[in-house]
Amino acid sequence: MRPEAAAAGEPAAGPDVVIDVEGLTKSFGGRVVVDGLTMQVRKGLIYGFLGPNGSGKTTTIRMLCGLLTPDSGRGTCLGYDILTQSDEIKRHVGYMTQRFSLYGDLSIRENLEFVARVYGLPEPRRAAQEAIDRLGLANRAGQLAGNLSGGWKQRLALGACILPQPQLLLLDEPTAGVDPKARRDFWDEIHALAGEGLTVLVSTHYMDEAERCHEIAYIAYGELLAQGTAADVIAKAHLATWTVTGPDLAALSEALKKTPGVEMVTAFGASLHVSGRDSARLEAAVAPFRARGTQAWRRDEPTLEDAFIDLMSRSKDNFG
Amino acid sequence: MSAPVPPGTGDRRRTRGIRAALGRIGAIFVKELIQLRRDRITFAMMAFIPLAQLLLFGYAINTNPRDLPTAVFVRDDSIFARTFLTALRNTDYFEITAVARSEAELDALIVSGAVQFGVEIPAGFGRDLIRGERPAILVVADASDPTATGGAVAALEGLGASLFARELTGPAAKLAAGEQPYEIRVHRRYNPGGETRLNIVPGLMGTILTLTMLIFTALSITREIERGTMENLLVMPVRPVEIMIGKILPYLAVGAGQTALILVFARLLFAVPIEGSLALLLALTMLFVLANLAVGYTFSTIADTQLQAMQMSFFFFLPNILLSGFMFPFRGMPAWAQYVGEVLPLTHYLRIVRGIMLKGAGLGDLRTDVVALAAFTLAAMALAVARFRQTLD
Known part of the structure; x- marks a missing residue:
């Protein structure tokens, strides 16, 4: 809990708070999946989102980027209201879905060019080429995305996410089913992006990944149970x-x-x-x-x- | 399995044998039943489709239509002319819906499809009849659909000599007993040979386009949902209208290609003429293609799976075939079925394509159908945009 934001009592608290939500609640068919979730994430942080399966991590991320409408609660994402300004949020947020959701029957280059065009980048071909080079996919650019291995798919998905130069990345279990080497490379990339000023909210099951986050939040059964740095969370457990x-x-x-x-x-x-x-x-x-x-x-x-x-x-x- | 069995033989015993096979079949059977029950739309369709279609089409189809709209142009005011018109009505095949004041007006009514028959009674009909000169009544039939006119023409020819028995008195009485004292000249327009292919081939063009276009777009959104790409598409800054237009446009080109293909073969293999303007035919065919793409896309926004989208397409396709006038004469259907037919795009397109290809109709003759088709397309698109779920709620 960030005291200065709590004291202000206003969702849009200061320019360095990127995600600021309070009381987010969502149920599906009478089952409460996220229950009164309140959290703040500062700019430039890697914020780890942890919790068991079905704890509401994905639902929370989807509410932040406008894919789901909260039943109650309010808040802002990048200063835009999550209830009314989801169009603006979509323009500035990169969301990497849990399941690979680029087009398997399009090549790497075609997928990236598609993303560049949808976001209205001035030179979609060049933007795609730069992303290909940055990701080290140059000699695979013509390969169909559906034929890539898990690690490469994940790299491509991240590349597509950051292509429109978002200010906030929402990554939903990005490293599930990826080998340790690829995971390590992925996290190096995340840290490099955060170093450039990007804010990253990442959900994960892996403890080593949690320890690589600046701050973590632990969510279970729809409720936020602990929040802070890894050392804070351990200390607060009093074990x-x-x-x-x-x-x-x-x-x-x-x-x-x-x-x-x-x-x-x-x-x-x-x-x-x-x-x-x-x-x-x-x-x-x-x-x-x-x-x-x-x-x-x-x-x-x-x-x-x-x-x-x-x-x-x-x-x-x-x-x- | 409580008795200890050596691992190898146990496995073999469990995987072989009819009983084991039945067990596995049973497992899959039960799983399928459960899945079927959970798929509400499919379940509803299984019960609803056969019943609805049976009732709908069983009552709607009539290959011997009656009460066909008829325009008359009467240039004789004798009692004989009036008697003839009464007899015409009494056959039940003809319903006089328009009275023309000139031959040109009579023609226009037939070209636009407002009437199926035009009956012209010549000047001096009564006088010539009494004189025994056997005057001719001209009947112009729109024979572009031969089945629709067959029964009516036969009834006309069966009116016979006794028609004027009461009017023909005194010296003229002998006329009533003898040979038919007048002549009926039936002029089957647009398809004088009564060849079915001239009617069927343009109609087929509409049916083929309906089916292919419908399915192309019906799968477009459900495919994204099933492959998991929808989530990614939804977080991108793209509007529902933009997605719809972007998804429909490529198939408009496919539709243009198919149209060209069908027209070339209709010409080469079936010698179907194109009496009217080819450019108009192509333009209006594109409008029709668009209408079907819009319907397919609408289904796509409603269905949860590709299977459901396919089922909806067929559910839509069947009445298009049966109630549009493609298979059975439109005017043979009861009024309620005609109302249903009027909201189907194929009904209007059939009038357009037969009108242009067989009758040489122009845009002015077809404006009602063009407006109906355009309105239908816009309504389907508006529904699709309204139905499009921008969130995963």
């Missing part, structure tokens, strides 16, 4: 964590899950993360297990993932 290594971890895990004071037991390959919200209670709960001496116990810092899993388990599931 105490132990890391356990050694034999018989599966049996230990089952036993720990039944122990009061232990909120979370997660296996990470050859180690277990054991967390609790009350440090002293956790200490007492694990003491008998430590005394056995079968495994090695070590006090550890909670990770962002620990914090998120904790948030998720605390929030109620409205599907149930």
